Amino acid sequence: xxxxxxxxxxxxxxxxxxxxxxxxxxxxxxxxxxxxxxxxxxxxxxxxxxxxxxxxxxxxxxxxxxxxxxxxxxxxxxxxxxxxxxxxxxxxxxxxxxxxxxxxxxxxxxxxxxxxxxxxxxxxxxxxxxxxxxxxxxxxxxxxxxxxxxxxxxxxxxxxxxxxxxxxxxxxxxxxxxxxxxxxxxxxxxxxxxxxxxxxxxxxxxxxxxxxxxxxxxxxxxxxxxxxxxxxxxxxxxxxxxxxxxxxxxxxxxxxxxxxxxxxxxxxxxxxxxxxxxxxxxxxxxxxxxxxxxxxxxxxxxxxxxxxxxxxxxxxxxxxxxxx
Amino acid sequence: xxxxxxxxxxxxxxxxxxxxxxxxxxxxxxxxxxxxxxxxxxxxxxxxxxxxxxxxxxxxxxxxxxxxxxxxxxxxxxxxxxxxxxxxxxxxxxxxxxxxxxxxxxxxxxxxxxxxxxxxxxxxxxxxxxxxxxxxxxxxxxxxxxxxxxxxxxxxxxxxxxxxxxxxxxxxxxxxxxxxxxxxxxxxxxxxxxxxxxxxxxxxxxxxxxxxxxxxxxxxxxxxxxxxxxxxxxxxxxxxxxxxxxxxxxxxxxxxxxxxxxxxxxxxxxxxxxxxxxxxxxxxxxxxxxxxxxxxxxxxxxxxxxxxxxxxxxxxxxxxxxxxxxxxxxxxxxxxxxxxxxxxxxxxxxxxxxxxxxxxxxxxxxxxxxxxxxxxxxxxxxxxxxxxxxxxxxxxxxxxxxxxxxxxxxxxxxxxxxxxxxxxxxxxxxxxxxxxxxxxxxxxxxxxxxxxxxxxxxxxxxxxxxxxxxxxxxxxxxxxxxxxxxxxxxxxxxxxxxxxxxxxxxxxxxxxxxxxxxxxxxxxxxxxxxxxxxxxxxxxxxxxxxxxxxxxxxxxxxxxxxxxxxxxxxxxxxxxxxxxxxxxxxxxxxxxxxxxxxxxxxxxxxxxxxxxxxxxxxxxxxxxxxx
Numbered sequence: 001x002x003x004x005x006x007x008x009x010x011x012x013x014x015x016x017x018x019x020x021x022x023x024x025x026x027x028x029x030x031x032x033x034x035x036x037x038x039x040x041x042x043x044x045x046x047x048x049x050x051x052x053x054x055x056x057x058x059x060x061x062x063x064x065x066x067x068x069x070x071x072x073x074x075x076x077x078x079x080x081x082x083x084x085x086x087x088x089x090x091x092x093x094x095x096x097x098x099x100x101x102x103x104x105x106x107x108x109x110x111x112x113x114x115x116x117x118x119x120x121x122x123x124x125x126x127x128x129x130x131x132x133x134x135x136x137x138x139x140x141x142x143x144x145x146x147x148x149x150x151x152x153x154x155x156x157x158x159x160x161x162x163x164x165x166x167x168x169x170x171x172x173x174x175x176x177x178x179x180x181x182x183x184x185x186x187x188x189x190x191x192x193x194x195x196x197x198x199x200x201x202x203x204x205x206x207x208x209x210x211x212x213x214x215x216x217x218x219x220x221x222x223x224x225x226x227x228x229x230x231x232x233x234x235x236x237x238x239x240x241x242x243x244x245x246x247x248x249x250x251x252x253x254x255x256x257x258x259x260x261x262x263x264x265x266x267x268x269x270x271x272x273x274x275x276x277x278x279x280x281x282x283x284x285x286x287x288x289x290x291x292x293x294x295x296x297x298x299x300x301x302x303x304x305x306x307x308x309x310x311x312x313x314x315x316x317x318x319x320x321x322x323x324x
Numbered sequence: 325x326x327x328x329x330x331x332x333x334x335x336x337x338x339x340x341x342x343x344x345x346x347x348x349x350x351x352x353x354x355x356x357x358x359x360x361x362x363x364x365x366x367x368x369x370x371x372x373x374x375x376x377x378x379x380x381x382x383x384x385x386x387x388x389x390x391x392x393x394x395x396x397x398x399x400x401x402x403x404x405x406x407x408x409x410x411x412x413x414x415x416x417x418x419x420x421x422x423x424x425x426x427x428x429x430x431x432x433x434x435x436x437x438x439x440x441x442x443x444x445x446x447x448x449x450x451x452x453x454x455x456x457x458x459x460x461x462x463x464x465x466x467x468x469x470x471x472x473x474x475x476x477x478x479x480x481x482x483x484x485x486x487x488x489x490x491x492x493x494x495x496x497x498x499x500x501x502x503x504x505x506x507x508x509x510x511x512x513x514x515x516x517x518x519x520x521x522x523x524x525x526x527x528x529x530x531x532x533x534x535x536x537x538x539x540x541x542x543x544x545x546x547x548x549x550x551x552x553x554x555x556x557x558x559x560x561x562x563x564x565x566x567x568x569x570x571x572x573x574x575x576x577x578x579x580x581x582x583x584x585x586x587x588x589x590x591x592x593x594x595x596x597x598x599x600x601x602x603x604x605x606x607x608x609x610x611x612x613x614x615x616x617x618x619x620x621x622x623x624x625x626x627x628x629x630x631x632x633x634x635x636x637x638x639x640x641x642x643x644x645x646x647x648x649x650x651x652x653x654x655x656x657x658x659x660x661x662x663x664x665x666x667x668x669x670x671x672x673x674x675x676x677x678x679x680x681x682x683x684x685x686x687x688x689x690x691x692x693x694x695x696x697x698x699x700x701x702x703x704x705x706x707x708x709x710x711x712x713x714x715x716x717x718x719x720x721x722x723x724x725x726x727x728x729x730x731x732x733x734x735x736x737x738x739x740x741x742x743x744x745x746x747x748x749x750x751x752x753x754x755x756x757x758x759x760x761x762x763x764x765x766x767x768x769x770x771x772x773x774x775x776x777x778x779x780x781x782x783x784x785x786x787x788x789x790x791x792x793x794x795x796x797x798x799x800x801x802x803x804x805x806x807x808x809x810x811x812x813x814x815x816x817x818x819x820x821x822x823x824x825x826x827x828x829x830x831x832x833x834x835x836x837x838x839x840x841x842x843x844x845x846x847x848x849x850x851x852x853x854x855x856x857x858x859x860x861x862x863x864x865x866x867x868x869x870x871x872x873x874x875x876x877x878x879x880x881x882x883x884x885x886x887x888x889x890x891x892x893x894x895x896x897x898x899x900x901x902x903x904x905x906x907x908x909x910x911x912x913x914x915x916x917x918x919x920x921x922x923x924x925x926x927x928x929x930x931x932x933x934x935x936x937x938x939x940x941x942x943x944x945x946x947x948x949x950x951x
Contacts, residue, residue: 052384082739085594085595086594086595086758087594087595087597087600087739087740087741088595088741096758110848152788155789155792159792160792160795162798163796165790166798167789167793167796167798168784168789169760169761169782170760173761173780174755174780176762177755177757270786270787270789270790272783272785274759274783278759278785281783282592285450285451286450305923
């Protein structure tokens, strides 16, 4: 156990170092970013004095090192300041946007993992069969298809032409507002269907291909022969094999979630989903530094944390891994 | 040391050397003194008329206080040597304006036949704004006009884009006759006399060939759900669906049982504090808070929250509040609310409402029972109706009275959190889901009660998304403040049977201002020739797909504007042969590589033109040549 603690400690130090690097790089990038937010914010009638006053209010007139120290401190305390343009604390904005993004990706993630695991396991078990060939071919095709293109096409066909599904947003105009009211309403699920399916079509390919490969390795294991010798039915044997093949998937899910969190930006724009990705793009357009920095930081933090969790989980769920 | 950019092998040009010297810090060091010397023997950058000194010398971060500006300007104020080529013409274009780039590709290719070389740089919109505001955009500043309430008044463009003492005059034009007319019209409170001054100012602007209008437009093309709505109002310059001119939402009739109109817009619904809002939310804010005056579909000023106003003298007006108005919480609107609002804006506001009230000196309730307020301005005021009355709204005193202290926002009203604005306008603030939707509920007790029951504003990030929603009847209108359709987009929208496309007369333009304060633009003959190199029909007919007008004259106040001068000299037409003739007659020659070469230093006529800058008959007050 001491070894495990030491391992966690080392990983935590490394995580802190990476977070610091991310923060510093982000700060540098925003310093290098062309354009002055006051140029967008101010009315052309404003006097130079008024513009300078606004810069002071935003802390842009301070020396760079002062801005840097303030920025690092605030970010570590999750105090993202106030949005230049939305006149609201960025932490509130982030909380709302992260919630909305989760409302899009979590259901898609669950469906992708459950369905992908089942399909991948069967495909791996039936190696060389038509099912495997079709599964691999389709998975590779879906994996390669750019989701923004698929999204626009799906929107055009199912919403604009056929009118079967709503063209975007989380709920209809005047629809349910609170979190529970929303997720328990049919309206939300109908709105989620199209972006959700597109996300699933992309994300399911990972578990499918991974499970298939993993199953191929497990398939030749001795314990399966023992199970067969015991007279277990094929279905039960596949389930046993799948459990053993799941190991690499656990870490993959953690990484996949982090990537999914960042990768849905275009879908949020196409489907007018008010999530963190859309917010980030808008903030970058407006040079709303606090919002853009916070959005990037939250995205980075989610990815790093999930990677960290994956590293720990691997050791927990696989008894063969030791930390001595 | 040899120059390596011209290929001539002759020693480095003196002007280039001066530029380099200025860039290496000498200029920066001397900039703080309010004067810049390229070397000890060179005279400082100075202006012809001391009245412009303050602008160039005292504004922190700009002009002589900006080393970069000095670096770029110094060589262009230095007399060219014999055989010196006309420098490359720099233009910056924001990346969100691909139509400008298309047009400039053609124009630069045409100008190459005159021996001119363009350098076109693309940059992000934010960077572009910053660049032009710092006057570091090179030779031509390109700008579009999108009509907003504050731009109905002619001074918005006449002053900001051409007045010699305004830093938004990006070409640094300082024509003393023009500036005098502008100062007079600003102080002229008689509308008839002001119109005459404005028209005269347009004449000077057009004759001096400072700006060039590339195109009038683009046309206001909009598509809406005509199966559901009838009787839309086409407001000149704004169209049918703009929240800035919300006549349609007041007067249109439902053709079905649905009385809820859905309007899509790309802008995010960022804040509900009207004092902090950008144009889009401010326009919605003016549907919630009554303004004092409004404009009709022909841009004629009409009473709104103020029933009438009476000019007492050139600095004073009596404003009579419309009787019987109530705020959405049921409290009556009184003249005290109006006084409170104007006092509040003067005391706290630093944004657009401050701009609207910066000339206001005092307010006084003259007749509380009749609702009459006397507004007195610091100086004779010409923009009372079309600016002051247009922009100001009525805030409820009972809500705003202590709000600054209660919310602890110091002296910055932009930080106020106003979750549910309460005004007296034709629409009440309903449900708001940030960045997604906003409900405006019709106030049927309003003096201009809307025929619809409610307006839903839907935020959709892309134009494609908006068009798709219009096709599937998810929305009825596309808000047109920042977005109009191209003819091909309109054609696509029209494929849906329920969609009708309307074109409304516009007063917009795309223009360029040359950096007239430096070479080669200081030479009137060069300007005249260059104007002939611009194929405006290409922009209008090809790039804009025919959705625009080929400009007839160089004015900000184009045909359709109530302030337009119909008797302006016509624009020099596209004629490259004529342009070459003008240049040749003015003493310009061409190098062996085809590049245009300045007239020789001995050309007295050239020196006289460059010194004078303006057309004969006008006088120049701006930057002087060095030496």
